Amino acid sequence: MPDLLIELFSEEIPARMQGKAAEDFKRLMTDALVDAGLTYAGAAAFSTPRRLTLSVHGLLATSPTTREERKGPRVDAPDKAIEGFLRGAGVARDDLEIRDEKKGQVYFATITRPGRPAADIVAEELEKVIRNFPWPKSMRWGAGSLRWVRPLHSILCILTDDGGAAQVVEMELDGIRAGAATRGHRFMAPEPFSVTSFEDYEAKLKRANVVLDAAERQATIWQEATNQAFASGLEVVEDRGLLVEVAGLVEWPVVLMGRIDDDFLDLPPEVLQTSMKEHQKFFSVKNPKTGRIERFVTVANVETADHGATILAGNQKVLAARLSDAKFFWENDLRIVRERGLEGMAEGLRDVTFHNKLGSQAARVARIAALAREIAPLAGADAGLAEQAAQVAKADLQSEMVGEFPELQGLMGRYYAEAAGLGSEVAAACEDHYKPLGPGDAVPSAPVSVAVALADKIDTLTGFWAIDEKPTGSKDPYALRRAALGVIRIVMEGDLRLPLDRFIDAQLLRHKITLNRSEASDNEIDTLEEILEEIAHHGVFGAAFRAVLDRLQDGDRAPETGDGSLIHMVGEAMPDLSDNLLAFLHDRLKVHLRDEGIRHDVIDACLSLDIAAPAGATPGNDDLILLVHRARALGDFLKTDDGENLLQGFKRANNILTQAEDKDGVEYSFGADAKFAETAEERTLFAALDTAEPQIAAALETEDFAGAMSAMAALRAPIDAFFDAVQVNVENAVIRRNRLNLLSRIRHICLQAADLTRVEG
C-alpha cells in the first residue's frame, strides 16, 4: 500500500497560523480521501515557516469498485421514461434486469463505478483543499487568482509504493506543477533536491538545515536555552506561547544568549520582559538569587562563520535602543509621580475621551470613585481608602510606559503608586481592579481592590446601558459580558452580600447626570443629584425619586417635572434600564452556574420569586449570593426522590387549581377549612400543611434554604396520598371549593420557597 507525501512550499507563513494550518491540512485532506474511498493507516502533518507538509501512510492504491442498484420504471412504461432512466443511470437497455414486483415487472439497473487510482483522487482532492483552505487571512499575488496565505511557490506530491519507488501525482494549479522536489534552508541550503518518500524527505531536509517538526524545534530551543542559562547559573523564564511562536519563525534554530546592559537592570522585570518579548521575541533569563532579569535568549535561523557573534551584537544593539526608550519612559513617569503624585499623573485624563457619549476618563474616574466609596463598607474596606484608590487607579493610563506598552496597565499603576508613597492597599487596587480579565484570571480579594474593581465594572456596564450600547449576538465591543462575569465572580468568590440594585441605580443615575449636564438646567441637575443621595437611603431609584418629588412639591425651587421634562424622562427610563441590566447579570450568572451543574430553570424558579411577592417583601434578586444559595438548595432538593415527587404533586395541584380558576372565573386563595374534610387523607394533608407552613417560613427567614426544602419534603407523602384517594372536582360545591382552597394552600406554601411552575419536568 503506497504512502503519500505532500508539501506546499510558500513564502513565510505567519508563525501564529502554522499549527492550526497543519492540523487543518491533515483533517481536510484525509477526510476528502476517505470520502473518495481511499482509507489509510495513519497520517501526520508538519509546518515550518515555509512549508505545510502532510504524510499519509498505508493509503489504498485504488479506491474500491462500488455497485449501486437502482430501481427503474415498469417494463410497460413509456419509452421516454425508460430512456430517461437509462441516461440517469448511465447504462444501456441490455444491461437492465427485469424483476417481478407486486405491481408488475420492473426494470433494475446496477451501476458499477470502477475504482480509481489513488493519484487521480489525490490530484483532484488536493486542488480542492488548496483552493478552499481556511486561512484566517489569505491573499493573491502577481497576476494570478489563486489565494494562499502568502505566495505559493511549489507543490511536492508523490506516492511511494511498497518497493520504495516514487510516482509524482500529476497536477497543475495556476501554473504550479506538482513534482518530487523541494528546497532546504533559505540561506544555508537553497538548492532544490528530489525525494522519494517521507523518510527520505525528512532526512534530506535535515541535511539541508530544516527541522521539519515544530515540536522538535521547540524542544531544541528550550533545551539549548535552558542549558546555556544553567551554565551561567541562570534560568529561562518559561513562556509557552513565545516558544511556539519562535519555533514558527525558524527552520534551523540557533539559540544565542546575550547580556542586558547594566543600565537597564533596574527597570521592573515585567517591563524588561514585555519589551523583549513584544518587540524582539526574546526569552527573559532570570537570576534565581536576585529574581532580576539579567540576560536574554534570542533564536536565530542561521549558523554563521562567527558563531552568531554578529547576530548577537546586532540584537543587543536593537535591544539597547528599545530599553533606552523604556528607561526614558520609566524615569520620566517616576519623576512625575514623585513630584506631583499619582494625582498629578492623572490630571491628563481630563483630556482623554473614554467614549464620546460617556465623557472623559476623568469623569469616569470620578464616577467610579463615588461608587467605590459606597460599595466599600459592604466589602469590608475603608470608604476613604477605596475612594482614593479609585481616583488614582487609572492614572497610569497617562504614563509614557503604558502609552508604549498598553498591556502593562495596572501593573505600572502599582509601581507608580508605590513610588508616590501611597499605601500597599491602594497600590494593589491599581493593579488588581482590572481583574478578572478572563474566566481563568484570579479575582481580587483585598477589600479595597474589590470595591474599586466592582465599581469599575458596574460603571462600565451602567454606562453602556445608559447609552443603549448593549451587547448583541456575537458583538460585544466593550467586553460587557466579561465585565458582568467579573462582577459575578467577585461577588461569589468574596461571598459578598451586596444590594446590586442600589449600586446599579446609583451609577445609572450618575451616567444620566453626565449625559445631561451640558443641556440641563442647574435646577434639574441639583434635583437628580438629590435623588442620587436618596438612593443610598431608600435602596432603589423608584422610592428615592418619589421621595424627592414629594419634597419638591412643598418647596418653591421646583424644576419642570411634567411630561417631556428631563426629570420625568429620567424617572420613566431608569427602572427599565436597571431591570434590564440586572436581567443581563442574571443571564450571565446562569451561564456561569451551568458549569456548576445548576440548571437554568432552577435559577429561573428562584429568580421569579419576588415578582410574585409583594414589593419589598423578599430580599431582592440583586443579592446574588442569596440567589445562588437558594438555587443550590432547590437544585439539590429536586435531585431527591421527595423533591421530584413533590414537584409532580405541586404541578398536579397547580394544574387542577388553574383549570378550575379559569373555568369559575375566581381565584381560590383562602378559606380551606379542616371541618369540611371528608377523608383521612384530606385531614392528614391539612395537618401536614399546618406543620410545614411555619417551618418553611422560619427557615426562609434565616436563609436556611435546605431547611425550607426539607420541610417541603415532608409534604410529599400527604400530597401523594391526597391525590390517590380524593377527587377534587366533586358535585358538592362546598366540598369542591374547600378542596380547591386546600390546593391553593399547597401552591402558596411551595411558592414561598421557589416558583416551581418554572421548573421543567
Place this chain on the structure above:
Amino acid sequence: MTDSTVKPRSFQEIVLRLQTYWAGQGCAILQPYDMEVGAGTFHPATTLRSLGSQPWAAAYVQPSRRPTDGRYGENPNRLQHYYQYQVLIKPSPPDLQDLYLGSLAAIGIDAGMHDIRFVEDDWESPTLGAWGLGWEVWCDGMEVSQFTYFQQVGGHDCHPVSGELTYGLERLAMYVLGVDHVMDMPFNDPGAPIPLSYGDVFRQTEEEYSRFNFDVADTTVLLRHFEEAETECAAILGQEEIDPKTAKRIVMAHPAYDQCIKASHIFNLLDARGVISVTERQAYIGRVRALARMCADAFVRTAAGRGQAA
C-alpha cells in the same frame, strides 16, 4: 556595478547602491514627489499606479514627514523628516523575495553572517483605504524593511497585485555603517574634502521643525487648509471629463490626489499640535480616506489606470 563586497562608507552611498541595484532590475528610477507626505506609499507612483492592469516598476527615494516623531534632533533614532526608499512592481514577480535579498547584499548585508527573517506584519493604511499582506523584514532583530503584497488600494481590489518594498533608509544605513546616533552618520564619504554628517545636514532643520510642528504651526490656518484641500479635491473631480478647451477627455486624478496628500499632511500636523481628540481622529482619517477613494475612482477612469477590475 558597485562591488557589494566592499562595505559602503556613507548614507548616500547606500542610497546610490539601492538606486543602481533597482535600476539594474529594470525599475524606472523616479525622483521624490514634490509634496509633503508621511510615507513613500503616498507618492502617486505607488498609490495610483498600483491600480489598474498596466504593468509598472518604479523605485525612488521619498522624503517623509512625521511631525509627531520630531525630537529636536536629540533622539538617536527619531526624526520628523526622514527618507524612505520605495520599490513598487506590478505584477509582483515570483522572485520578489530574492530580488529584495539581492538589494540587501548590494548594500553590504551578507546573508551568511546575518539573521534575516520575514516576520508577519500586515499593512493597512486607513487614510488610503488600503491594505496588504506581507512582513517586516528583520536583520539581527532589527526591522529593516516592510514587504507588502497590495490587496486593496483606495477601496479597489488590486489585480494584478503589486509588490511593495519600503526601506527606512536612516535606520538601515545606521545599522550597515555601525552608527549609534543618526546625527553622527556620515552623509557623504568621510574621506571627502568636506565630510558632512547627517547632523551637519539635518540637525538644524530637525530643531526648527520640531518647534514649529509642536508649538507654532497655526492650528486655525491648518484647519482651514484642511477644509480647503477637501473642497478643492471634490471640485477638481466634479469637473466635466471632457475638457471644454481641448475637447479631450481629461480626468484630473493627479491634481485631485495632490489635495488628498495635502489634507493628509495637514491632519498629521494637527495631530502633532495635539488639537485632535481621540474621537475626532477617526473622523479626520475617514475624511482623508474618502478623498483617497475619490481619487482612486478617478484614476481608474484614466488611460494609466485602465483595466481595473470592478
